[in-house]
Amino acid sequence: MLNPWMMMEVRKHKKTPNEFAAEQKEIILDDMQLADKVINIQEIKDVLSAGMNPYQNVFVQESQAMNILLREMLSTLRQLDLGLKGQLTISDAMEKLIHSLANGQVPVVWQNRAYPSLRGLGSWLTNLSDRCGQLEEFTRSPDEDMKIIYINRLFNPQSFLTAIKQVKGASEGLELNKLEVFTEVLSKVPAECTAPPPKRDGAYIFGLFVEGARYDFNTK
Numbered sequence: 001m002l003n004p005w006m007m008m009e010v011r012k013h014k015k016t017p018n019e020f021a022a023e024q025k026e027i028i029l030d031d032m033q034l035a036d037k038v039i040n041i042q043e044i045k046d047v048l049s050a051g052m053n054p055y056q057n058v059f060v061q062e063s064q065a066m067n068i069l070l071r072e073m074l075s076t077l078r079q080l081d082l083g084l085k086g087q088l089t090i091s092d093a094m095e096k097l098i099h100s101l102a103n104g105q106v107p108v109v110w111q112n113r114a115y116p117s118l119r120g121l122g123s124w125l126t127n128l129s130d131r132c133g134q135l136e137e138f139t140r141s142p143d144e145d146m147k148i149i150y151i152n153r154l155f156n157p158q159s160f161l162t163a164i165k166q167v168k169g170a171s172e173g174l175e176l177n178k179l180e181v182f183t184e185v186l187s188k189v190p191a192e193c194t195a196p197p198p199k200r201d202g203a204y205i206f207g208l209f210v211e212g213a214r215y216d217f218n219t220k
Contacts, residue, residue, distance in 0.1 A: 017098050017099065017102035018084060018098060018102075020101065020102035021080065021084070021097070021098040021101040021102050022084050024101040024102075024121070025077050025080055025081060025084075025101065027125075028073070028077060028125065029074075029077055029078075029081075032125065032129065034070060034073060034074060034077075035074060037066075037070055037132045037136075038067055038070050038071065038074075039063040039066065039067055039135060039136075039139055040139075041060065041063055041064060041067065043139070044060060044063065044139055044142045045060070047142050047143055048060075048142055048143060053167065054162075054163035054164075054166040054167050054170075055145065055146075055160075055163050055167070055203070056142060056143075057163070058154075058156075058159050058160050058163050059135065059138045059142070059146075060142075061156070061159065062135060062154055062155055062156070063135050063138070063139070065155040065156075066131065066132065066135055066155070068113050069110065069113040069114050069128075070132075072109065072110060072113045073110055076093070076097055076107070076109055076110075077097075079094065080094050080097055080098070093109070096108065096109075097109070100121070101121070104120050104121045104122060105120065105121055106119070106120075106121050106124045115131075115154075115155045127153075130150070130153055131153040131154075134149075134150055134153050145196040146196065147193050147194065147195055147196050147204065148190050148193045148196075148203075148204040148205065148206055149203055149204065149205045149206070150190075150205075150206050150207045151205045151206070151207045151208065152206075152207030152208070152209075153207065160203075160205075161181050162176075164181055164202050164203055165179040165180075165181060168202070181202075183208070185215065186204075187217050188204075190206050
């Protein structure tokens with residue numbers, strides 16, 4: 001006769017999509033402190049009340065674009081929180097949000113407010129934090145030029161390239177449509193750029209990629 005206790009199995013509890021979504025919600029709202037990443041645009045404008053140069057204008061626009069994305073994320077996640085607690089009826093939009101979060105995908109409603117990206121949710125959130133970090137650096141001293149720009153962390157990288165031409169054109173009285181941007185590869189890492197270059201010479205950028213090759217720091 002078999003001992004009934006020997007027939008028992010230990011089975012791992014399989015989480016439901018709602019439980020997965022709830023975990024992701026907590027990580028984004030609490031661990032990432034998403035609400036604290038919203039930028040006070042008016043404070044920046046007050047500091048720059050005497051006028052903005054093209055670089056500053058780009059970063060104000062970037063901050064505004066990021067705020068639109070962050071507020072959309074906060075709004076949808078807070079509604080989801082109420083829905084999961086039973087305080088709101090789970091809508092179709094919430095169901096789609098739950099499905100995306102549970103499957104490690106960036107919700108479409110966020111993609112519509114964000115920059116082009118093919119990343120999964122985890123990598124996308126890490127990248128979002130990096131982008132916010134660059135904007136936070138700008139907001140700490142908006143009246144000072146940033147030492148280096150991670151151009152791959154901008155919503156609109158082209159606008160920064162245009163700003164480079166605007167600064168050069170204004171300083172030397174040149175027509176914008178007759179200027180071109182040239183890229184010089186430097187044997188430096190971001191930490192070695194301790195000060196921005198003279199405005200007339202352009203800007204230090206990081207974040208360009210090539211396929212099928214790599215840069216040899218030992219050979220110029």
